[in-house]
Amino acid sequence: MTLPSKVRQVVLAARPAGKVAASDFRLETVDAPALGEGEIMTRTLWLSVDPYMRLSLGEGGQALGSLMNGGTVSEVVASSNPAFKVGDIVEGRTGWRDYAVSNGQGMTRVDPSLGPITTALGVLGMPGLTAHTGMVPVGKVKAEDTVVVSSAGGAVGSIAGQIGKAVGARVVGIAGGAKKCAEVEALGFDACVDYQAADFAAKLKAACPNGVDLYFDNVGAAVSQVVFQQLNLEARVSVCGFIGWSDLSDAAPGPNQLPALYKTIVMKRLRITGFTGANKAADAMQQLAGWVKDGKIAHPERVYEGLDQAPQAFADMLGGRAGTGKVVIRVGPA
């Protein structure tokens, strides 16, 4: 294959004021980097957008004009690194661009026998294995539990809830809007409650008649204040994320709720564990891939077409407009 002389890439054009907008990014064309000794050139096939990318966009974060970071699935198109050969399909963090040159560090080969290669960015990649961490080793989910999952329609939450179902628990999702809740229920959740509805707390209570034993929290903020009221004695809370506060525009109004939260932690003898990272244990991938293969875990994808759609896909994912499941961008033909 002829190597490209130019590379298209998406850079940060402006720091988002509150919510992220597609106009905060710019698509540009630059000279392609040369391939050095021990390096590989990859052609991006698929690009992932994930909430962690929001964290580096504020003051003191990544420089204006710099390349957007992001997970990709790519094809090796040139190699002077003996660990990779032309044609290999690899997963790594090569960013929002259609070609990249790297020394191959942090790249892993994708095993196409486990599923479509996009699953390396979703159910069998960072989001799915993060769901596994929070549900299995941290949350210690069991069949007798009533589990609540916030942002249940997201890449992590949709898998976390289905892991709960795979072990036999009652699982209730929380998501924004009736349409998304219906999509979450179609994944096999026992119920899904709309946090935007006026009667959210009452609906959650009705969906969890025996209280909540395990809360997989992706959101924090106002949603979690409601769930905390419904936790059982000695309930467990796996704290995965805080997207409800990530752009700081959704801070709960009114008095400081922290003292009340601490009182709940003490009086209910809660076990709250924060965690970071995908479960790298070999048996985690086996267990997850087994559930996918047996049809116990569905993994819907929302596909955006073309690198120039990455900013819109990112803004839609953060704002809840991209629908249920993992958001991926098709950058190049497979």
Ligand SMILES: NC(=O)c1ccc[n+]([C@@H]2O[C@H](COP(=O)([O-])OP(=O)(O)OC[C@H]3O[C@@H](n4cnc5c(N)ncnc54)[C@H](OP(=O)(O)O)[C@@H]3O)[C@@H](O)[C@H]2O)c1
């Ligand atoms: N600990 C770790 O190692 C780790 C790893 C990966 C991800 N995470 C975290 O896990 C969480 C889920 O990640 P994900 O990739 O699956 O993304 P995600 O849940 O799909 O995140 C986007 C969704 O968040 C919801 N949301 C946005 N603002 C909200 C608000 N104010 N209140 C309630 N919901 C809101 C929206 O869904 P609705 O349509 O339902 O509103 C939106 O679609 C994120 O907090 C992320 O930072 C942590």
